[in-house]
Amino acid sequence: MISVLGAGAFGTALAVALAVNGPVTLWGRRIDWRGENPRLPGVALPDGIAVTQDLDRALGADILLLALPAQALGGFLDDHGAGLGGKRLVSTAKGIDLSRLTGPSAMIAARCPDARVAVLTGPSFAADIARGLPTALTLACADAQTGPALQQALSTPALRLYRTTDVAGAELGGALKNVVAIAAGAVIGAGLGDSARAAIITRGFAEMTRLAAHLGARPETLTGLSGLGDLTLTCTSDGSRNFRFGAALGAGRAFDPATTVEGAATARALARLAERDGLDLPIAAMVTRLAEGRVSVEEAMDHLLSRPLKEE
Numbered sequence: 001m002i003s004v005l006g007a008g009a010f011g012t013a014l015a016v017a018l019a020v021n022g023p024v025t026l027w028g029r030r031i032d033w034r035g036e037n038p039r040l041p042g043v044a045l046p047d048g049i050a051v052t053q054d055l056d057r058a059l060g061a062d063i064l065l066l067a068l069p070a071q072a073l074g075g076f077l078d079d080h081g082a083g084l085g086g087k088r089l090v091s092t093a094k095g096i097d098l099s100r101l102t103g104p105s106a107m108i109a110a111r112c113p114d115a116r117v118a119v120l121t122g123p124s125f126a127a128d129i130a131r132g133l134p135t136a137l138t139l140a141c142a143d144a145q146t147g148p149a150l151q152q153a154l155s156t157p158a159l160r161l162y163r164t165t166d167v168a169g170a171e172l173g174g175a176l177k178n179v180v181a182i183a184a185g186a187v188i189g190a191g192l193g194d195s196a197r198a199a200i201i202t203r204g205f206a207e208m209t210r211l212a213a214h215l216g217a218r219p220e221t222l223t224g225l226s227g228l229g230d231l232t233l234t235c236t237s238d239g240s241r242n243f244r245f246g247a248a249l250g251a252g253r254a255f256d257p258a259t260t261v262e263g264a265a266t267a268r269a270l271a272r273l274a275e276r277d278g279l280d281l282p283i284a285a286m287v288t289r290l291a292e293g294r295v296s297v298e299e300a301m302d303h304l305l306s307r308p309l310k311e312e
């Protein structure tokens with residue numbers, strides 16, 4: 001049995017997609033809707049999904065998908081981690097925790113030491129998955145038995161999962177691309193053009209790869225779905241909330257603060273990591289300042305362009 005914990009856009013979309021394989025329980029802390037989740041408009045929930053606010057009911061499953069934002073995961077685990085022991089736990093969060101400076105898998109492992117931890121990540125808008133459009137994702141799990149079993153259980157005819165044991169690489173790709181997407185959105189929002197966006201994507205990818213290698217990831221993971229794949233999607237589509245947030249910053253427009261924008265907190269986490277480990281992460285540093293209103297897009301670009309000339 002599969003339960004999805006977190007009834008936001010992505011949790012709901014995954015529940016809809018996985019319901020073709022069998023019954024799914026979708027848990028949310030506050031379910032104040034019926035039939036259609038306002039975070040995923042236009043998607044009717046099939047009969048195979050049991051929607052509940054009763055966490056104990058959801059914890060009856062042995063595969064639990066944690067579809068919570070990265071900054072909410074720590075609090076959820078503090079409150080409920082004790083009930084997750086012995087389960088197969090699959091995180092979908094794309095971010096780095098601001099207070100602990102770690103990704104979701106380390107947060108889960110710290111609080112649920114006997115759980116088998118995996119990460120599901122890659123280019124996939126909730127709306128696409130829920131509509132049954134073809135999607136390829138990365139399932140990362142260090143355990144040689146759990147990884148293949150989860151790959152089977154979470155694949156559907158439309159949802160194709162590739163497997164890796166590089167959990168750090170997979171989750172870093174998903175977290176870091178959100179920061180670059182904000183920068184790409186800002187460039188487009190400010191009218192600086194597609195060439196400047198291509199420069200941000202490419203130099204952003206170089207920054208992602210450097211940092212991921214520093215944190216123990218395999219370089220080839222970053223060129224896969226969870227890194228380059230998701231970077232491409234998120235930096236080039238209005239479907240991305242991180243991109244839209246950046247575009248609003250670039251255009252000087254307001255942005256709904258209730259929208260989940262993982263890259264903003266992750267950029268701040270990266271700034272702290274850079275300080276802790278003496279790393280040079282210029283794009284993440286600029287996104288942090290931009291999101292905090294400390295620089296304009298033009299000032300941020302001037303700063304990036306005036307760095308010393310160097311080899312590519």
Ligand SMILES: NC(=O)C1=CN([C@@H]2O[C@H](COP(=O)(O)OP(=O)(O)OC[C@H]3O[C@@H](n4cnc5c(N)ncnc54)[C@H](O)[C@@H]3O)[C@@H](O)[C@H]2O)C=CC1
Nearest residue numbers: 007008009010011029068069070072093094124125126260
């Ligand atoms: N929406 C998308 O297209 C995709 C999202 N993701 C990732 O999935 C994660 C979740 O994103 P979305 O579902 O889109 O966000 P969302 O904003 O639509 O939903 C987040 C949900 O988490 C719930 N929540 C927050 N704190 C909680 C807590 N402490 N306990 C229980 N529930 C809590 C909220 O009530 C809300 O229902 C993010 O890390 C995101 O980057 C990954 C791939 C695609």
Ligand SMILES: O=C(CO)COP(=O)(O)O
Nearest residue numbers: 122123124125240241242
């Ligand atoms: O991660 C995503 C697509 O793979 C969703 O991106 P946003 O959170 O920017 O909407």
